[in-house]
Amino acid sequence: METIHNISQFNDIQFQTVTTIGTFDGVHLGHRKILERLTNNAKKTGLKSTVLTFFPHPRMVLQKDVDIKLLNTLEEKTQILETLGLEYLIVHPFTKEFSRLSATDFVNDILVNGLKTKKIIIGYDHRFGRNRNANIQDLIAFGETLDFEVEEIPAQEVDDISVSSTKIRKALLEGDITTANNYLSYAYMLTGTIKKGKGMGRDFGFPTANLHIAETYKLIPKTGAYVVNSTINGKVYFGMMNIGFNPTVDGTEKSIEVNFFDFEGDLYGQKIQVSLLHRIRDEQKFSSIEELKTQLKKDKDYSLELISK
Structure with a gap:
């Protein structure tokens, strides 16, 4: 897996990607289902499996949430992702300026021109663009115009991920390391x-x-x-x-x-x-x-x- 710390360093690539986007904190069982879907799709299509994540965590920047507690440091998350057969991890700096990108600019500059996305695998509740004002239906419409496919992760799987993250944090704070490790799978x-x-x-x-x-x-x-x-x-x-x-x-x-x-x-x-x-x-x-x-x-x-x- 190649790790790239700014999407601008990815701009010169000559291949197309299948991409997913997320914080992937913990890289737990729920996340692994999505990442397995990503890598399997890459093998079938010849596209390069690519994860786009952000650092700092958006809540640290937009909400100045100094009390936010994450399951992984960036180094730990990178280390775990490297074991899952991914080809590229893009860690893009999250700034207030970046958060103000319009949905159109995000799709054009990041997905199409930056990542050369041919297919994106994303949750049904994914929102993007300034003030998070665009949703998956907007993304599908962009895809039809700009020639990329959108594969929607069903509600059940997205909910499982949310529940897993919540349960892991709760378990750790309660000292229930067995439950936390079971959900993490490590x-x-x-x-x-x-x-x-x-x-x-x-x-x-x-x-x-x-x-x-x-x-x-x-x-x-x-x-x-x-x-x-x-x-x-x-x-x-x-x-x-x-x-x-x-x-x-x-x-x-x-x-x-x-x-x-x-x-x-x-x-x-x-x-x-x-x-x-x-x-x-x-x-x-x-x-x-x-x-x-x-x-x-x-x-x-x-x-x-x-x-x-």
């Missing part, structure tokens, strides 16, 4: 850089890697302890992760700390991706450090038992 991931912490985990016999996530829009699951894994230097390591405030030692700032089993080495400054496999328990305040250490040993035993299965 383990929810957190990607960040390992920063130095206070070193207390090492003192307890459970050295932790402190994961710092730069993207403030990334959805962080409910506080608590989780079973996780991560690929480090080409090898998969399992461990347990705590998301929370470390109340037993009077912590005040939220942190994400991972204790990897059987790992020895310095991770400071490294970028790693952690997959959440199972939730162990809520975060809690213990009456003493010894009580906390006892619980951590129980958490590790529980995690190792789950991993062995």
